[in-house]
Amino acid sequence: MPGARVFGRQGDGGPGDVSPGTRVQERCRVGTAGLNIARSQIGASLDALHTAQELADMAVPGFADAVTVDLLESVLTGDAPIGPVSRLPMRRAAFxxxxxxxxxxxxxxxxxxxxxxxxxxxxxxxxxxLVDSVRPTDRWPANDRVRAEFIARAGVHSLIVxxxxxxxxxxxxxxFYRKDTRxxxxxxxxxxxATQLAACxxxxxxxxxxxxxxxxVNTALQRSLLPHTPPEVTAVExxxxxxxxxxxxxxxxxLTLSSCRVGMVIGYVPGKDLYASAAMGSLRTAVSAPASMDLPPDELLAHLDDxxxxxxxxxxxxxVALHxxxxxxxxxxxxxxxDPITLWCAAASAGHDAPLLTSPEGVVSRLDVPVGPALGRGMPYEMxxxxxEVGSLLSLYSDGSANRHPAEAEDRLRRLRDxxxxxxxxxxxxxDEAAxxxxxxxxxxxxxxxxxxxxRLDPDRVAFWTFPAEPASVREARRAARERLACWGLEDQAVVAELVVSxxxxxxxxxAQGPIRLRLILDRVLTVEVSDDADTAPHLRHARLQDEGGRGLFLVASFASRWSTRYGESGKTIWAEEELAGL
Structure with a gap:
């Protein structure tokens, strides 16, 4: 019964209009039906300020002529209540x-x-x-002049705290305050x-x-599990x-990937407790390992699905979950x-809306991404x-209300497009505008x-060669890499780079099999890539002292800051990164 008057009184409220019998009936009404209605309507939302205002609205004018509610600051922030206090400040929650x-x-x-x-x-x-009569001779108002001025201005004659x-x-x-003439x-x-209303x-x-x-706590956990600042990468801003x-x-x-590429992921875990936040953290951690293996988006989602x-x-x-x-x-x-070199964008979705793509001309459309089933279903995904185009905007968004409140979510999507x-x-x-x-x-x-x-990465910072798979090509590959590094002014990096290329x-x-495809990429690091047509996985061996071979990848791993293998539709690419001197 929104707006119901719970504590109504007979007459116009003047002192002479209320007989003793009427006051007894009034108190019976307050003690039974009125309090029952109050219990059913106070606390309709899990908001302390709203609850305080509900109490004030229901008590005026039936039970009091004015009501104030003050709450401890710690209560409003969710901290546990404390014992008896006398001097702690409180925040006015309702009036x-x-x-x-x-x-x-x-x-x-x-x-x-x-x-x-x-x-x-x-x-x-x-x-x-109970202060049944506020008199000018009382001493306590002098100790609280601000409230004493309110009491005098409003004509309060009695109050209950x-x-x-x-x-x-x-x-x-x-x-609770009552005035002189009403x-x-x-x-x-x-x-x-008054006590029962306060207790409720x-x-x-x-x-x-x-x-x-x-x-x-849930919000703090979520924020602690999310990145605070995005990494500085060349591929995107x-x-x-x-x-x-x-x-x-x-x-x-x-995610910073090899060869100047960048990965972007966004997701949502439904749930109403800390379990959803913990699961979100687990999924974000789970995506890091496959990403470091340079898996394509569809295979990365397959790992996340596991x-x-x-x-x-x-x-x-x-x-607990069953209970x-x-x-x-x-x-x-x-x-x-x-990929800022090829300008290709590979994407896959597990039950998530496709991103928005804004062209350099300002045309907003959805990126063509096949939407597969949600994670946890054991189904494959397509990419x-x-x-x-260079200068386009990719907007990945997550709105958890899309399924529960589709009309509101669609309205937010329309404003997001703008x-x-x-x-x-x-x-x-x-x-900022979206917020x-x-x-x-x-x-x-x-x-x-x-x-x-x-x-887009400057084409002058990328060099590519193809050599036949024969021993003489190793020398030619080293020479080509050395000359390119000299053009870039990176002679100091040539020794390590030639070793990795060799x-x-x-x-x-x-x-392996197929020709030797060599690519050098100059970005924040120097990347050396060698590709072939074989799908065999390289194996890092720890050769013994008497072994004549088996130290190739060990040397690469020793001199490079990072190295790994990336598989494509045909063959693989082994890449190694070398930190640039002075950076």
Whole structure:
């Protein structure tokens, strides 16, 4: 019954209009039906401020002419309540007056309670004091001049101050005021309904506090598991925006891959407790190892699917999950790899919306990505490859409300399209605009946005040769690499680079097939790549002292800062990175 008047009184409220019999009937009504309605309507939401205002709205004008609710700052942040207090400041959480009066402190401001007053008495004794008559000769108003001015201005003749406590611990105070000409003064029999209202409200506020605490911990966990700043890469200019919600956990990452390429992932794990955040962290960790192996997006999602199935089995075997009747584990993920040399963008999706692509002309469209089943289903995934123009915007977004609130999610997507249409804007500015305009009302399930402007590596920083698979080609490959490094002014890097080229080219002749394809890439590091047509995996051996061979990859691994193998549609590529002197 929104807006119901719970504590109604007979007559016009004047002192002479209320007979003793009527007052007895009024208190019976307050003690039964009124309190039942109050219990059903106070605490309708898990919000301490909203709960406090519900109490004030229901108590005015039926039970009091003005009501103030003050809560400890720690309660609003979700911290545990404390024992008796007398001097700690509180924040004004709610105020309501019958005739439009304003309180001693505005809602949202902090105020102290000087000692001694009825307010501090309630905080110390944890019992509601009754002031049945406010007289000019009273001494306590002089100790709290701000509230004394409100009492005098409003014409208050009596008040009850009830502490908000749970299990003997203080959450705040609620003050009930009655004025001179509109109601009878409070008396002893009004203490019972005031105490019951305070007790009911305190339980609801404590529930809201516990929810705030759980949400705060959940949000802190999610933020600790996500990247704080994206890495500096040549391929793209990235930025992100993350808004945690009350349900589920979003995750994203920008991965530095070999040969100047970059990987971008975004995903969502539905759930209503810390388990979703923990699962999100597990998936983000699980994506790092396959990414370091230079797996394409579809195979990377296959590895993530294995991890998701393991998480699902653990949830099914968890007695707590069975007791809480959690939904079957599910997660979505979008994986994308961009190559700034070829301008190819490879992408695959596991139940996640395809990213938005903004062309240099400002045309917004969806990137053509086949959307497969959600993670944990044991199904294969398909990958698409699209050539992306330099200066385009790739916008990966995650809106957990899409399935639960599709109309609202579609409206946010429409506003997001408008935000990413300005291709000249910096990705950080786009994320800021999305936070202020697109996500101005945070979705219940939160949201995440990863925006990246594509760039191209200068063609002069890439060199490519093809040699026949014969011993003489090793010398020619070393010479070509040495000359190119001299053109780049990297003579100091030539010794290590020639060694890596020699060992990798020799491996092609001895253990692989097809021509020797050599590529040098100059970026923040010097990358040496040697490709062949064989699918055999290289094996790093630790040769014995008397062995005449088997030290090739060991030497590469010793002198390179990183090295690994990348497989393609035909053959493989062994790459090694060398740190540049002075960087």
């Amino acid at each position: 309501r007056a019958q005739d439009g009066q304003f309180g001693a402190y505005p809602v949202g401001s902090a105020g102290a309670f000087p000692f001694p007053t009825p307010y501090t008495q309630a905080l110390v004794d944890l019992r509601p004091p 009830a502490p908000l406590t749970v299990y003997g611990l203080v959450l705040g105070l609620v003050s 109601s009878q003064p409070f008396d002893e029999e009004d203490l019972s309904p 409200t305190a339980l609801c506020v404590d529930n809201a506090r516990r929810f705030t605490r759980e949400r705060t 990235p930025s992100h925006c993350y808004l945690p919600g009350r349900y589920g956990a979003h995750w994203f990452d920008v 991890a998701a199935q393991r998480l699902a089995r653990e949830q099914d075997a968890d007695p 809480q009747a959690r939904l079957p584990f599910s997660a979505s993920c979008l994986c994308l790899v961009y 698409s490859v699209t050539e992306v 935000a990413v249409a300005d291709v000249s804007a910096h990705p950080k500015d786009i994320c 202020y305009k697109v996500l101005r009302s945070i979705p219940p399930d939160g949201a995440a946005l990863l925006v990246a402007r594509t760039r 060992e990798l080219a020799t491996n092609v002749i001895r253990h």
